Amino acid sequence: MSDSTRLFFAVTPPEPLQQSLVKWRADQFPAEAGRPVAAANLHLTLAFPGEVSAEKQATLMRLASRIRQPGFQLTLDDAGHWPRSGVVWLGPARSPRGLLQLAEMLRAQAARSGCQQSPQPFHPHITLLRNARGKVAIPPPGFSWHFPVTHFTLYASCFSQGRTRYQTLQHWKLD
């Protein structure tokens, strides 16, 4: 099926914060720890509809446009390593209610639209490193960044010439 697109909804740190996170990552993790995600690709996935047709994409966009909820502050003060998926991540030690509510709504809309959703509980995270299969020392607690989440975004994930690019399809404002 060549007319399907790999979609995900996410919140994205502002560009200056993406740059700060990349600098911190370079200071904290040795090069052999894993493959760094490009600064512009740092994001926190809310829901993953996966490969969908143009028709289903239109439905998902229509449903997303109905979401009404206030913005919220997101703190990034926790990190971890999932060896099985080879992911080193950064996330909130405590998820704000707004984040959980938004993710739950988008996941429910995706499920209702026939997109199979992971049975795993939502663990909000920003992937910093991929292919991190060996032992990785996680920095001790004490780091913290925050940013206001004022909107969420639908991205298309495209893989070409050995690189993953995320194309912004649409933003929706939070109130």
Ligand code: 2AM
């Ligand atoms: P990851 O960073 O933990 O790999 C684009 O691929 C985004 O969608 C990534 O943030 C990725 O999470 C997420 N993603 C990929 N497959 C997923 C799945 N089956 N369920 C939830 N999120 C997924």
